[in-house]
Structure formats: C-alpha cells, structure tokens
Amino acid sequence: MKFSKSIIFICFFISIQTVWAQIEIPNDQIEYKYGTSVITSPNWANWNLMPEGKKGQIKFNLSPHRKGFHFVIRQGKQLGMEIDSSGLFTWTPSYSLVDRIEQKKLFQVIIEAKNDTESIKSYVDIIVEHSNRPPVINELKPFYIQYNTKNKYQIDNSVIFDEDFDPLVFDPSLEELPEGMTITSRGEISWSPSFTQFKALKENPIYIQFTVEDQPAKSKSSGRLKLVATQLDLPPTLTTVPNVSRIILKENETVNLGFYLSDPNGDEDIETFDFLSNNKGIRKQDLKQNTPTQFEFIWTPGYDFVVDPLDSVGFYIDFFVLDKTQKREVKRIYFRVENTVNEEEIDRKNFELYKGTITRAWELLEQLKEKEEELKKTYNRAKKGKKHRSVVNASLGATTGLSSIFTKEKPDTQRLISTVGGTTVLTIGTLEATEVIGKSMKDILDRLNYVIEKKNDLQTKGDIFARDFSLRSARRENDFTKKMNELLTSMNLKGLVALELNSSWESKKEANTKNLSKTFKDYNPLDI
Structure with missing residues (x-):
C-alpha cells in the first residue's frame, strides 16, 4: 500500500510540473516605472513680470537636475522670445504690446525640456506690464501775434503728443514769459501785447520755454515756441x-x-x-x-x-x-x-470639441481597462481548470495501470477497475480537448492582446491630441478639426461583437478635470 501511494504521488508531481511549464507571462504585462523631473521657475515674487521696452530674463531648471536635456519654447512664442539650451529665457517686450488702460497683459507659453527619449513641459504665464514713455515734442508752428487783440494759440497735439496716449499737462517757464502772457495746462497760450511789446516783437521774434508732463506718470519733456508779429486773424x-x-x-x-x-x-x-x-x-x-x-x-x-x-x-x-x-x-x-468672426464664441466651441474628444477617449480607455481586467480573470480561471484536469487524469491513469497489481487473485475486480478507469480517462481527455470553460484559452488570449493593443494605441493618440491643442491659438488652426476626426475615427474598434463591449456601459468615475488630467497629462482645462 505504501508503495502504491508513492507511485501515485510521483505521477501527481510530474503532472503539476507539466502544467506550470505551460504557463506564460506576456511581456506586455510587465510595468516599468521611471523617476521624473519637473521644470522649476524662480521662487521670488513677480518673477514672470516684464515691463515693456526692457530686457527680461527668467532661468528655468529641471528638479531634480538631469543631464542631457535642452530647453525649447514649444508653443506661444512671441516676437523676440528666446530660450537657450540651459533654460535661460530672454525677451524684450515692445512698447506696443500693452496700452495704458489695459496696464498688464498675459502671454502664455509652453516651455519644454527634452532629450532624445523624454520630454518635460511646463505652462508659463508671462505678464507684460505697460511702461510709460515721456511726451514727444516736435517743432511747433510759430505763434503769430496781432496787436490790440487777445491772441490765443493752442499747441498742436499732433506735434506734441504722448506715444502711450496719456493726458498731457503743460507747464510754462514763468521767468521767461512776456508780461501778461498765460499758458494753460491744456497748452493754450493767451497774450495781449502792449504797443511797446508788439513793436519789439516786430523787430526781433522771441522764444518761450515750457515743459510737458504726462499723467499720471508725470514724465516730462521740454520744448519752445517762437513768437512772431503778424496782422492775421486766428x-x-x-x-x-x-x-x-x-x-x-x-x-x-x-x-x-x-x-x-x-x-x-x-x-x-x-x-x-x-x-x-x-x-x-x-x-x-x-x-x-x-x-x-x-x-x-x-x-x-x-x-x-x-x-x-x-x-x-x-x-x-x-x-x-x-x-x-x-x-x-x-x-x-x-x-x-x-x-x-466672434473669436470668443469660436474659442468656446473649439474648447468644447477639444474637451468632448478627450472625454470620449477617456471613457473608452476606462471601458477597455475594465474589459482587460475581466479577460485576465477569465484567462486565469481557464489555466486553473486545465491544471486540475491534468491532475485527475494522472491520478486515474495511475489507478488503471496498477489495477492488475492489486487484484491478481480477483480477475472480476480487475476488469471492473480497468473499465471504470479507462472510461474516466477517455471522458476527461475529451473535456480537456475543448478546455471546458466556454471558449478556448487561445481565443481569450487573442482578445486580451487586442484590448491591450487598442488601449495603448488610444492612450498615445490621446496624449498627442491633448498636447498639440492645449492652447486656444492652436485650436484656431485649420488642422484642429482634421486631427479631432482622426482621433474619433481611431476609437471605432474592430471586433466589437467579439469583445462583447456593452454599448450602454457607464463609467463608475466622473469625467471631471481631475480624472481627464490624470489620464492625459497635457490636457489643459484653463485656456478656454
């Protein structure tokens, strides 16, 4: 009896080894995780504030530092913007970018650090601040003076003006003004010369000095006006x-x-x-x-x-x-x-298309993930069923083979054991050929591989779409609709019936900004 049990155990062990030798782990199930870096900016206040007309610099770095990366401006580059490979960003905003009423204007750029295999991006808001310029004073037309008349002269605002369109205030040099002359803050000059003054003016024209101050910055410029005697009415x-x-x-x-x-x-x-x-x-x-x-x-x-x-x-x-x-x-x-064209309305519509496409891709990814888990469980159950069948097969086969040893003196019993054992082996062999669990392991594995392939492909295309059209300016381009349709077309799965995807499936998670950004790292919900 002990000898028989030993033989049965040996057969059982051999069967177990055979089953485990057939188990394979697909390469695409192995998950690798790498450390990542982020692009950092200066940590002092107003580091991204740049006045008009002045050269500004911003140093971007990788944290933690990694060698082999160089910096570029991915999107949003304005005239004059530059960044070197080490991350030093320079720009001299022109005076025409921000007017005095607006005061500040936001420019969004995408800074990217990349090497041959990796890319790290950061959204950066550059704030350009209006810079005041002093008034411009060109040569004025002479002020023609008439005797016995209250002469008035309005300084031409097309000759003296402020490039920032700031209000101007005129301030005369009082010690140089002729007696009786007044200059208002609006640049209007009034004078009724006496006979002696008019006679001297006819012989020698004179100049008066004044300053012009813009408001509210109070930048000053100096000018002068020539006074000439004339008989013309103004x-x-x-x-x-x-x-x-x-x-x-x-x-x-x-x-x-x-x-x-x-x-x-x-x-x-x-x-x-x-x-x-x-x-x-x-x-x-x-x-x-x-x-x-x-x-x-x-x-x-x-x-x-x-x-x-x-x-x-x-x-x-x-x-x-x-x-x-x-x-x-x-x-x-x-x-x-x-x-x-109402660009604001167009931008809103384009953003809804952008968000809707990303949401559709996210929902399909979630459904594929659930299907992948379901197929993995089915695949594992099928493997376990095959292992159990092999064990029973080995056990019954051993029993049949030993029947002649245990029943030498009882032929009838020996025939009974042989009959039962042989029938059982035949039945289990037939079941094993069809692999018992509804469908074959090969069919399950094929569907699992297809789901994984489609999930990875959709993730890649979704990442590209989210990155390329993260800014409203990019969504205004003609190829936005084309790329969107290409992504939507790629979501049409072949073999939907074979995959048994439920058309009425609803995700257990909400398609909110947090979940969309978690799945597609470059999705930008802010630039509407």
Missing part, C-alpha cells in the same frame, strides 16, 4: 487726436478719439460740443467730457453691428463746437466697420 480750432479723417475698424475693436477745443474769445465763450451721425446706432453716451475743453469719444461696435450677409458698414460722424454767437468748427470723420 480762426477757432477743433483739434482731434489722433488727427484722422477716416477710420477702418473691426467689430469688437475700440476706437478712442480725443478732442481739444479753443476759442479766440476765451474758453468761456464755448457753449456746446457734440456730434451728429447718419448712423442711428451711435450713442451720445460714447462722447465723454473730461474738462470744459477736452472730450473723448470711446466707442466699440459689437459683433452684431454688421448684419450678415454684409461685409462692412460705412457711416460718418460730424463733431462740432459752437460758441455763444453760434459760430462753429466742424470735423467730419468717416468710419467703416468690417464684419468679424
């Missing part, structure tokens, strides 16, 4: 800044016009400044009074100003000033507003 003036007669603009673009009024009889003689237009859509509220002699016309046509299918709308505005005797000065300006 007409009233209405000065426009900038001095234009035609303006072409697009919908949602702002026009800002400044008006300076003067009257030969004194500013107190001015009664009204207003405008008339042949377009009823221009509101009177768009004309704003800053001082009794200085006005601003600030107007922004909305996206619905030009009605489709028109390409543009043209009209004119007559700006006029009236004095108490109803004398007037009129300045007519022609406008043409061009039909413009």
Whole structure:
C-alpha cells in the first residue's frame, strides 16, 4: 500500500510540473516605472513680470537636475522670445504690446525640456506690464501775434503728443514769459501785447520755454515756441487726436478719439460740443467730457453691428463746437466697420470639441481597462481548470495501470477497475480537448492582446491630441478639426461583437478635470 501511494504521488508531481511549464507571462504585462523631473521657475515674487521696452530674463531648471536635456519654447512664442539650451529665457517686450488702460497683459507659453527619449513641459504665464514713455515734442508752428487783440494759440497735439496716449499737462517757464502772457495746462497760450511789446516783437521774434508732463506718470519733456508779429486773424480750432479723417475698424475693436477745443474769445465763450451721425446706432453716451475743453469719444461696435450677409458698414460722424454767437468748427470723420468672426464664441466651441474628444477617449480607455481586467480573470480561471484536469487524469491513469497489481487473485475486480478507469480517462481527455470553460484559452488570449493593443494605441493618440491643442491659438488652426476626426475615427474598434463591449456601459468615475488630467497629462482645462 505504501508503495502504491508513492507511485501515485510521483505521477501527481510530474503532472503539476507539466502544467506550470505551460504557463506564460506576456511581456506586455510587465510595468516599468521611471523617476521624473519637473521644470522649476524662480521662487521670488513677480518673477514672470516684464515691463515693456526692457530686457527680461527668467532661468528655468529641471528638479531634480538631469543631464542631457535642452530647453525649447514649444508653443506661444512671441516676437523676440528666446530660450537657450540651459533654460535661460530672454525677451524684450515692445512698447506696443500693452496700452495704458489695459496696464498688464498675459502671454502664455509652453516651455519644454527634452532629450532624445523624454520630454518635460511646463505652462508659463508671462505678464507684460505697460511702461510709460515721456511726451514727444516736435517743432511747433510759430505763434503769430496781432496787436490790440487777445491772441490765443493752442499747441498742436499732433506735434506734441504722448506715444502711450496719456493726458498731457503743460507747464510754462514763468521767468521767461512776456508780461501778461498765460499758458494753460491744456497748452493754450493767451497774450495781449502792449504797443511797446508788439513793436519789439516786430523787430526781433522771441522764444518761450515750457515743459510737458504726462499723467499720471508725470514724465516730462521740454520744448519752445517762437513768437512772431503778424496782422492775421486766428480762426477757432477743433483739434482731434489722433488727427484722422477716416477710420477702418473691426467689430469688437475700440476706437478712442480725443478732442481739444479753443476759442479766440476765451474758453468761456464755448457753449456746446457734440456730434451728429447718419448712423442711428451711435450713442451720445460714447462722447465723454473730461474738462470744459477736452472730450473723448470711446466707442466699440459689437459683433452684431454688421448684419450678415454684409461685409462692412460705412457711416460718418460730424463733431462740432459752437460758441455763444453760434459760430462753429466742424470735423467730419468717416468710419467703416468690417464684419468679424466672434473669436470668443469660436474659442468656446473649439474648447468644447477639444474637451468632448478627450472625454470620449477617456471613457473608452476606462471601458477597455475594465474589459482587460475581466479577460485576465477569465484567462486565469481557464489555466486553473486545465491544471486540475491534468491532475485527475494522472491520478486515474495511475489507478488503471496498477489495477492488475492489486487484484491478481480477483480477475472480476480487475476488469471492473480497468473499465471504470479507462472510461474516466477517455471522458476527461475529451473535456480537456475543448478546455471546458466556454471558449478556448487561445481565443481569450487573442482578445486580451487586442484590448491591450487598442488601449495603448488610444492612450498615445490621446496624449498627442491633448498636447498639440492645449492652447486656444492652436485650436484656431485649420488642422484642429482634421486631427479631432482622426482621433474619433481611431476609437471605432474592430471586433466589437467579439469583445462583447456593452454599448450602454457607464463609467463608475466622473469625467471631471481631475480624472481627464490624470489620464492625459497635457490636457489643459484653463485656456478656454
């Protein structure tokens, strides 16, 4: 009996070794994890703030430091932006980037550190701050003086101006002014010379000095004005800044016009400044009074100003000033507003398409992950079933082979054992050929490999799509729709019936920003 048990145990051990020799671990099931670095920026306050007209520098580094990486600007590069291979970013923003009303403007760039095999990216917000420039003073036309008259001269704002469109204040050099002459803060000069003064002026023209200060920065520039005797009358003036007669603009673009009024009889003689237009859509509220002699016309046509299918709308505005005797000065300006695509609305729609495509890819990845786990469990159960069948087969086979030893003296019993043993071996052999569990192990493994292949392919394409169109400027390009359709097309799985994917499947997780960003690292939910 002990000898028989030993033989049975040996057969059982041999069967176990045979089964385990057949178990294979697919290479694509091995997961490798590597350490990663991040791009770091300076840790002091306002490190990303750059004034207009001044060279700014920002040093980016890898933390922890890794050799073999070099830095580039991936997206969002503006004119003059540079970054060397070590991560030193330099830029001198031009003065035209930010106006005095806006004060600051945000520019988003993507900084990338990469080597031959890896890439690390960081979204960086560069804030450009408006820099004030002092007023510009060009050569002024002479001030022609008439005797026995209160002479007035308005300094031309097209000759003396501020490049930042800041309000200007004039400040005369009082010790050099002729007796009786006054200069207002608006640059208006008044003088009624005496006979002696006028006679001396006829013989020798004189110059007066003054300074111009912009507000509120109070940067100063100095100039001078030549005084010349004449008999000409000076007409009233209405000065426009900038001095234009035609303006072409697009919908949602702002026009800002400044008006300076003067009257030969004194500013107190001015009664009204207003405008008339042949377009009823221009509101009177768009004309704003800053001082009794200085006005601003600030107007922004909305996206619905030009009605489709028109390409543009043209009209004119007559700006006029009236004095108490109803004398007037009129300045007519022609406008043409061009039909413009609502970029804000387009950007919102493109972002929804971007987010929707990423969400669809995320949902399919989640479903494939669940299917992968299900097929792995089925595959493992099938392997266990085959192992058990091999053990029983070995046991029964051994029993049948030993029947003649145990029943030498009882032939009937020997035949019974042989019959039972042989039948059992035949039945289990048939079951083993079909591998019992519904479908063959080869079919399960084929479907598992296909799911893994499709999951990896979708992850790669989703990462590329999320990175290439993370900025709104990239989504405005013509190939955005093409790339989106290509990604959606790649999500059409072949063999859906064989995979038995549930069409009514719903993810247990929510497709929120956190989960989308976790799956697709370059997904940007901020640049809408």
